[in-house]
Amino acid sequence: MKLQFKQQGYQSDATQAVVDCFAGQTKGHRKEITERTELLVHEIFANKKFDLSKKELTKNVQALQKEQGLNTSKQLETLDGTPNFSIEMETGTGKTYVYTKTMFELNKKYGWSKFIIMVP
Structure with missing residues (x-):
């Protein structure tokens, strides 16, 4: 049995919106040494820190909201001071595909390779 998937336009639009x-973030990653002993070096590989200010990030989000005909946010939602984005889709619309494609595109454009996806 061969599975065939048809890519839907709204799936590509969702990925591109994220x-x-x-926009404006430079591509890269970071490597940090967290601990060094005589025998071991503990390294952490992480996504590059944001080059964008909260103001620039807010402008990007507001531009996307206007483009989609949505009310614009006055400020970004944050969790402990860190911008927090929620991507919500109806059941059966291809969320898993969109999340996977979005991770691929974020890696391609910005070099990011660490993601957290929470699914109820």
Whole structure:
């Protein structure tokens, strides 16, 4: 049995909207040494820190909201001072595909390779 999937336009639009939120971010990653002993070096590989200010990030989000005909946010939602984005889709619309494609595109454009996806 061979599975065939048809890519839907709204799926590509959703992916592109997430990528566009971070327009202006430079591509890269970071490596940090957290501990060094005589025998071991503990390294952490992480996504590059944001080059964008909260103001620039807010402008990007507001531009996308206007483009989609949505009310614009006055400020970004934050969790402990860190911008927090929620991507919500109806059941059966291809969320898993969109999340996977979005991670691929964010990696391609910005070099990010660490993601957290929470599913109820």
